[in-house]
Amino acid sequence: xxxxxxxxxxxxxxxxxxxxxxxxxxxxxxxxxxxxxxxxxxxxxxxxxxxxxxxxxxxxxxxxxxxxxxxxxxxxxxxxxxxxxxxxxxxxxxxxxxxxxxxxxxxxxxxxxxxxxxxxxxxxxxxxxxxxxxxxxxxxxxxxxxxxxxxxxxxxxxxxxxxxxxxxxxxxxxxxxxxxxxxxxxxxxxxxxxxxxxxxxxxxxxxxxxxxxxxxxxxxxxxxxxxxxxxxxxxxxxxxxxxxxxxxxxxxxxxxxxxxxxxxxxxxxxxxxxxxxxxxxxxxxxxxxxxxxxxxxxxxxxxxxxxxxxxxxxxxxxxxxxxxxxxxxxxxxxxxxxxxxxxxxxxxxxxxxxxxxxxxxxxxxxxxxxxxxxxxxxxxxxxxxxxxxxxxxxxxxxxxx
Ligand code: SF4
Ligand code: SF4
Numbered sequence: 197x198x199x200x201x202x203x204x205x206x207x208x209x210x211x212x213x214x215x216x217x218x219x220x221x222x223x224x225x226x227x228x229x230x231x232x233x234x235x236x237x238x239x240x241x242x243x244x245x246x247x248x249x250x251x252x253x254x255x256x257x258x259x260x261x262x263x264x265x266x267x268x269x270x271x272x273x274x275x276x277x278x279x280x281x282x283x284x285x286x287x288x289x290x291x292x293x294x295x296x297x298x299x300x301x302x303x304x305x306x307x308x309x310x311x312x313x314x315x316x317x318x319x320x321x322x323x324x325x326x327x328x329x330x331x332x333x334x335x336x337x338x339x340x341x342x343x344x345x346x347x348x349x350x351x352x353x354x355x356x357x358x359x360x361x362x363x364x365x366x367x368x369x370x371x372x373x374x375x376x377x378x379x380x381x382x383x384x385x386x387x388x389x390x391x392x393x394x395x396x397x398x399x400x401x402x403x404x405x406x407x408x409x410x411x412x413x414x415x416x417x418x419x420x421x422x423x424x425x426x427x428x429x430x431x432x433x434x435x436x437x438x439x440x441x442x443x444x445x446x447x448x449x450x451x452x453x454x455x456x457x458x459x460x461x462x463x464x465x466x467x468x469x470x471x472x473x474x475x476x477x478x479x480x481x482x483x484x485x486x487x488x489x490x491x492x493x494x495x496x497x498x499x500x501x502x503x504x505x506x507x508x509x510x511x512x513x514x515x516x517x518x519x520x521x522x523x524x525x526x527x528x529x530x531x532x533x534x535x536x537x538x539x540x541x542x543x544x545x546x547x548x549x550x551x552x553x554x555x556x557x558x559x560x561x562x563x564x565x566x567x568x569x570x571x572x573x574x575x576x577x578x579x580x581x582x583x584x585x586x587x588x589x590x591x592x593x594x595x596x597x
Contacts, residue, residue, distance in 0.1 A: 216477075216479050217443050217444050217447075218442070218443075218444045218446075218447035218474060218475060218477075218478075218479065219243065219244065219442065219443075219447070219479040219480070219481060220440060220441070220442040220444075220447050220448050220451040220478070220479065220480055220481070221240045221241070221242075221243040221244055221440065221441045221442065221480075221481040221482045222240065222438055222439070222440050222451075222455075222480065222481070222482045222483050222484045222485060223236045223237075223239040223240035223438065223439045223440075223441075223482050223483055224236065224437055224438055224483045224485070225420050225437055225438060225439050226420075226435075226437050227420065227437075228269070228276050228278040228279070228420060228421075229278075230278055230281075230282070233278055233279060233282055233420075234282050236439050237279075237282050237283070237286070237416070237439065239482060239483075240416065240439045240440065240441045240482060241286075241416075241441055243481035243482055244414075244441060244442070244443065244481075247286040247287065247289075247290055247414075248290050250355055250357075250412075250414045250443075251287055251290040251291070251292045251355060252290070252291065252292075253290070253291030253292075254291060254292075254293065255290075255291070255292045255293065255354045255355055256292075256293050256295075256352065256353050256354045256355075257287050257292040257293065257294050257295070257353060257354065257355045257356075257357055258295055258296075258297060258349055258350055258353035258355075258356045258357070259280060259283060259284065259287070259294060259295070259296045259297075259324075259356075259357045259359060260296075260297065260298060260350070260356055260357065260358050260359060260376060260377070260379060260380070261274065261275035261279075261280050261296065261298060261315065261359040261360075262274055262275045262298070262359070262360050262361045262371075262376050262379070262418075263275070263298040263300050263309055263310075263313055263315060263379075264300060264301055264428060264429060264564060265300055265301050265309060265429060265564060265565055265567075266300075266305060266308045266309045266311075266312040266313065266567070267312065267313065267429065268312055268313070268314070269313065269314050270421070270433065271433065272361065272363070272421045272422060272423040272431075272433035272434075273361070273363075273423065273428065273429050274313045274315075274361060275359045275360065275361050275418050276314075276361075276418055276420065276421070277313065277314035277315055277317070277318040278318075279359060279416070279418050279420075279439075280296065280315065280318055280319075280359060281318045281321070281322055283357055283359065283416065284296070284318070284319075284322045284324055285322065287357065288322070288324075292355075294324045295324065295325050295327060295349065295353075296315065296319050296324055296325070296326045296327070297326070297327040297328065297329055297331070297347070297349050297350075298328070298329065298379045299328060299329035299330060299347070299379050299380070299381065299382050299383050299386070300328075300383070301383065301386075301535060301561065301564045301565050306328050310326055327349060329347035329349055329350070329379065329380055329381070329382050329383075330347070330382045330383065331347075331349070332347045332348040332349040332352075333347075333348050334346065334347060334348065334382065334385075335348055335351050337409050339405040339406070339408060339409040340401065340404065340405040340408065341401075341405070342393075342401065342402045342405040342406075344381060344385070344389060344402065344405070344406060345381065345382070345385055346380045346381060346406065346409070346410075347380050347381075347382060349380075350377075350380035350410060350411070351380075351410075351411065353411055354411065354412070355411065355412050355413065355414065356377075356410055356411055356412070356413040356414075357413070357414050357415075357416065358373060358376055358377065358413050358414065358415040358416070358445060359376075359415075359416055359417075359418060360372045360373050360375070360376035360415065360417050360418065361417075361418050361422070361423065362417050362418060362419040362422040362423070362436065362440075362452060362456075363422060363423035363424075363427035363428045363431065364423060364424050364425060364426070364427035364428070364431055364490070364491065364492050364493050365427050365428045365493065365560075366426060366427065366428070366493040366518070366560045366563060366573045367396060367399065367464075367558070367559065367560045368396070368399070368400065368403070368463060368464055368465060369458060369462050369463045369464075369492060369493070370449065370452065370453065370456070370458055370463050370466075371427065371428050372417050372448065372449050372452050373415040373417055373442070373445035373446075373448040373449050373452075374403060374404065374407045374445045374446060374449050374465050374466070375403055375465065376415075376445075377403070377406050377407040377410055377445070378403055378406060380406065380410065381406065387535070387536075387537030387559075387561060388537060389402060390537045390557065390559035390561060391537040391538055391557060391559070394557035394558065394559065396464040397464055397467070399464060399559075400463070400464020400465040400466075400467060401464075401465070403464070403465040404446075404465045407445055407446070407465075412443075413443070413445060414441065414442075414443055415440075415441060415442055415443075415444075415445045415448050416439060416440070416441045417439065417440040417441070417448060417452065418439065419436045419437075419438045419439065419440060419452075419485070420435070420436070420437060420438065420439065421433050421434070421435055421436075422434050422435075422436045422490075424490050424491040424492070425491045425492075425493065425494075426493050426494065426563075426572065426573070427493060428560075428564060429563065429564045429565075429566070429569070430563060430566070430569045430571070430572070431491075431493070432491070434490070434491075436485060436487055436490075437485065438455075438483070438485040440452065446466070446469055446474075446475065447474075447475060447478070449463070449465075449466060450466060450469065450470055450475055450478065451478060451480060453466065453470075454478070455484065455485055455487055456487055456490040457487070457489075457490065458490070458492065493573070512578065515576055515577075515578045516576055516578055516579055517553075517556070517558055517575075517576045517579075518558040518573050518574065518575055518576070518579070519551060519553055519556045519558060519573070519574060519576075520532070520541075520551060520556070520562050520563060520571045520572070520573055520574070521571070521572050521573075521574045522548035522549050522551075522570060522571060523548070523568075523570030523571070523572070524548060524570070525568055525570045526547075526548045526549065526568060526570045527567070527568045528543060528549075529567060529568075530543055531562075531565045531566060531567065532549060532562035532565060532566055532571065533549060534565075535561040535562055535564070535565045536556075536561060536562055537557070537559060537561060538555050538556065538557055539552075539555070540552045540553075540555040540556040540557075541562060548570075558573070560573060
C-alpha cells in the first residue's frame, strides 16, 4: 500500500528554509475556528519561509497527526482535525501528493479512531487517503544502537509534516514533536519495543533514534488546546492558545520545554541535548507564549533518586516502579488487557482487572487506551518516600513544575 505515494523523487532544498534549521516559530491562536487557525498557520510558517519552502509540485508528503485513541477533538488527546485540514489545503495548493496516516494505540478499532477524532470526515472532505501505518510494508533500521521496524509510508515520503498535540506524558513527561514519530512504528511492534526498552532512559534513546531515522520533516505542534496533568490520555485539556513550528523536532521540543517550564533533563528523549552546540543558541520567531503554569503528571518525579549513584539505583531498582491502579468505574471493556505488551493484566469474572505487579514494565499503554479514564499510574513506596524527602528539604519535584 506504500505505493499509494507515487514514486516521483522530490527533495526539499534546505536553502529555501529561512533562518537556521533549528529555529522555532510561534503564533498565537485562540481557537479552532477555521479563519483564526488559517491566519495563525500562515503566521507560524512565515518565519520558516512558508509551506512552499518545504514542498514542491509532486512531493510525496505524509501528514502524521497524533491519533492516539478514539477520543473527540475537545478531549485534547489527538491533533485537532481543523489543523489537519488547513495543512492539507496548503500542501495541495503547493502541488504535493498527500497521505494522512498514523498507528493508533488500539489498532483493532482503527475505524472508530478515525471517526471519533474527526479525521475521517476531514480526509474525506479534502479528498486525501487516511491510512494506518500497518497498511504499508515495513523496513527494519538500526540507528544509535537501536533496531526497529518502521512503516514505508513514513520512510518513502519526501517530507513528513508532523502534527503533534502538546501534552504531558506519564512516561516521558512531555510528548510533542519527537515522540509523535513513535507512531511510525506499527502498533503491535510498538508494544514489543516498550517491553524491550522498558526503562525511561532506554525508551527515550529509542524515541530519539526513531526520530533521527526519519526523512526531512516539518513539525507544526497543536498547542491551541493542550493537555496537562496525567497525559497523554487522562490529563486535563488546557487552552495554551499557540501553534509552534520548526524544521527540527528536537529544537521544537526544547523550545516547548522553555515555554512550559519543563527541565529538558527530565524528558528522557531530550537528556543532554540542550548543551550540545546545535541547541545552545535557541532561535525563536513570532509570538512566543507566556505559560505561567503547566501541570505535569503526578508520577514522574525521580529527582532525589537521580542524586544517588548508579550502583545504588541498580541495587534498589526492583523497588522503583510505576504501576497502574484500576478505579471502580471500570467498564470492563478489556482494552487494557489487550494493550499490555507483557500480559500483566487479566479480567476477573467481577470487579476491576487484576495486575501481575512484578510483570508490569510501567509502559503506560493500559493508561493510554482506557476509555473510562479509571487507570492511574501509581508510584512504589520507595518513590513516595523519595517525594517526602524532596518536600522535607524543599527540593522541587515534577509536581511543582
Ligand atoms: S500493566 Fe500497564 S503499565 Fe504495566 S506493562 Fe502492562 S500496559 Fe504497561
Ligand atoms: S480499566 Fe479501563 S481499559 Fe481496563 S477494562 Fe476497565 S475500563 Fe477497560
